[in-house]
Amino acid sequence: MNRFDAMSLFVAVADLGSFAAAANHTGVARSVVTRQIAALEAHLGVKLIVRTTRRLTLTSAGRAYLRKCRSILDLVDAAEAEVMEERLTPRGSVRIGLPLSFGLKRIAPLLPEFLRRHAEITLAVDYTDRQIDLIDEGVDLTVRIAAQLQPGDVARRLGSCRLLAVAAPAYLAAHGTPAHPAELAAHACLGYSTKAGNRPLAFVVDGRVERFHFSWRMLANNGDALAEAAARGLGIAVLPDFIVADYHARGELVTLLEAFEPPALGIHALLPDNRYIPHRVRVLIDFLAESIESAAPS
Structure with missing residues (x-):
């Protein structure tokens, strides 16, 4: 057994989730992969992989060994790359x-x-x-x-x-436009992630970052979902510019509190x-x- 080849095949099996996929990826027969993994387990004296008819799972020893194998293979890649990569x-x-x-x-x-x-x-x-x-x-x-x-x-x-505070024109017509971040406490706010209830929103006030806590009308772990909710008039959201750009272009969302824009991400x-x-x-x-x-x- 060539231990380096066996380690490479073991990492391929772990990454791809099956012996057949690892064989196809590395260009060897499935029987070779099976024999190499079996020989590796025999050499180490521990079971690395548990196989069923539906899937394979790494044992605790297999997970620990995988991390070491990755490190070793990375060092080999590094040694080769330092010599070869400039001309390749x-x-x-x-x-x-x-x-x-x-x-x-x-x-x-x-x-x-x-x-x-x-x-x-x-x-x-x-x-x-x-x-x-x-x-x-x-x-x-x-x-x-x-x-x-x-x-x-x-x-x-x-x-x-950039992070932008945004709302639909219809929402602002019905509820008014806040002139200061503190006024968001009186509005329906749409927050990112299930942790938003414990996380304040930051705005720049008089050149300093200040944080404001609000109650949330809606929480979501995806900015597109929050932008859609804001565009439908559910409240005010603070979202990255790349999420709200298309809504801005269509006039479905407008930017608020521009003088207090949150710090960039x-x-x-x-x-x-x-x-x-x-x-x-x-x-x-x-x-x-x-x-x-x-x-x-x-």
Whole structure:
């Protein structure tokens, strides 16, 4: 048994969810994958994978071993890349996680051009608003939009987006237009995520960031849902500019409290904290940074 090959096949099985998929991906027979995993388990003296007729599941030992295998394979990639990448065309697969609304509206239209420029790179894209564990899930990078990152996050800033308070003209005609963030307490407010009840909204008042607590008429974990509710006259929402742009263009939402605009959110590429960043990932990050910056309003 070649342990390096066995580890590579084990990671492929874990990532793809089946022995057959790993065999197809790596170009070997399924029987080879089966024998290599069995030999690896025999060598280690532990069960790594539990298989049923419907699915396979990693054991606790398998999950721990997977993290170590990823680190080892990454070090091998790094050693090879440092020698080779300057003279090679970037190639290979990149797994990327994108926030749902921003990913579909702003990133998805860019990806065909990236693939056209880099014909030997393939992309696997997960559009989701959940927090992805990059190491455990084998993801190369995620894009996160946040006011600030967590301590220890490894990231590159790609750009920023504005936060805008918006409402439908019909709502304002019926309930009045607030002139100060504090006046939102008298309005129906639409909040992001189930945690919004414990999270104040920030506005810039007299050059300083102030935070205001409100009760919520509606909570949702997706900005498009909140924009649609606001456009139908249910209340006032504070949303990123990329979500409300189309509603603005159609006149379905108008911006409020422009003199108190909330602090901008950063757009970040988050990277695994234990992994060499391959050339193919770096060219994607460079492309996203260039494209997002060029698309930003002046």
